[in-house]
Amino acid sequence: MEVIAMCRERTLELKLRGELDHHGACGLLTKLEREIESALPSELVMDFRGVTFMDSAGIAVALRGWQRMRELGGSVVLRGVSAQARKVLETAGVGRMMTIE
Amino acid sequence: MQRTENYMVMEFLSRSSNESFARTAVATFAAQLDPTLDEIGDIKTAVSEAVTNSIVHGYPNTLGKIVVKVRILEKNTLEISVRDWGCGIENIDKAREPMFTTGGEERSGMGFTIMESFTDRMRVKSSVGRGTTVVMQKRIAPRMR
Ligand SMILES: Nc1ncnc2c1ncn2[C@@H]1O[C@H](COP(=O)(O)OP(=O)(O)O)[C@@H](O)[C@H]1O
Ligand SMILES: [Mg+2]
Numbered sequence: 743m744e745v746i747a748m749c750r751e752r753t754l755e756l757k758l759r760g761e762l763d764h765h766g767a768c769g770l771l772t773k774l775e776r777e778i779e780s781a782l783p784s785e786l787v788m789d790f791r792g793v794t795f796m797d798s799a800g801i802a803v804a805l806r807g808w809q810r811m812r813e814l815g816g817s818v819v820l821r822g823v824s825a826q827a828r829k830v831l832e833t834a835g836v837g838r839m840m841t842i843e
Numbered sequence: 844m845q846r847t848e849n850y851m852v853m854e855f856l857s858r859s860s861n862e863s864f865a866r867t868a869v870a871t872f873a874a875q876l877d878p879t880l881d882e883i884g885d886i887k888t889a890v891s892e893a894v895t896n897s898i899v900h901g902y903p904n905t906l907g908k909i910v911v912k913v914r915i916l917e918k919n920t921l922e923i924s925v926r927d928w929g930c931g932i933e934n935i936d937k938a939r940e941p942m943f944t945t946g947g948e949e950r951s952g953m954g955f956t957i958m959e960s961f962t963d964r965m966r967v968k969s970s971v972g973r974g975t976t977v978v979m980q981k982r983i984a985p986r987m988r
Contacts, residue, residue: 746968761863763862763863763895764859764862764895764899764949765859765860765862765863766863767949768859771948771949793943795863795887795891797888797891797892797895797957798892798951798954798957799895799949799951801951802948802949802950802951805951806948817941821873821884825881825884826881826884826887826888828887829884829888829939829961829976830957831958832957833953833956833957834941834942834951834953840964
């Protein structure tokens with residue numbers, strides 16, 4: 743899957759494109775951590791509009807982002823989440839930890 | 844024993860690039876039951892979890908055979924079985940618990956929980972050293988036209 747990172751005024755935005763499964767998520771956690779480390783943002787926005795499918799691999803990605811942002815005292819927003827992906831995230835109660843739009 | 848109205852079987856190697864292929868193929872076969880978009884999403888997600896488990900956990904350091912069988916039973920019921928001949932599961936009850944994982948940090952331990960809540964019924968058969976079979980059933984409600 744493809745990731746485009748953009749940082750503006752301490753908001754790090756990661757645009758995700760493709761299928762977020764075990765195959766697609768390969769290398770994504772490392773990339774996520776590297777972007778957070780170099781931007782040290784106060785807000786992380788993960789844009790899911792380009793994600794055409796997501797399974798439990800996406801839960802691990804969202805939780806990792808949340809963990810790192812909590813260490814930095816920041817917050818996480820998941821934007822453009824489809825009904826299918828939202829249902830997956832909700833089985834893990836992800837909506838209680840971050841904003842799902 | 845429910846009557847089989849239709850079925851399909853596919854076999855593939857445990858390469859992660861087949862995750863997408865497997866869930867799409869099952870969803871395409873299931874299309875004859877006229878599922879809603881939400882039901883298609885549930886089917887794809889559940890299949891993706893089962894197939895990924897065989898690839899990641901069943902055959903951790905090797906490549907092996909995965910067989911997916913889909914049956915259409917009476918009363919619009921879809922039955923999906925995903926089988927591998929990999930390492931097997933030692934404690935199935937433990938493995939089915941939410942958040943339980945023996946995998947690395949990129950696993951969430953939510954696979955079985957998702958399979959269970961996205962279908963109507965899920966059974967797991969496994970024996971160590973011999974492999975694992977997951978069987979899921981989902982009823983596709985007939986729609987008024
Ligand atoms: N096909 C399989 N072969 C061997 N072990 C499996 C298989 N499927 C599941 N498991 C075991 O069950 C655990 C839980 O699976 P799951 O709920 O999908 O979470 P995850 O895949 O994130 O670890 C796995 O960590 C693994 O130990
Ligand atoms: Mg799993």
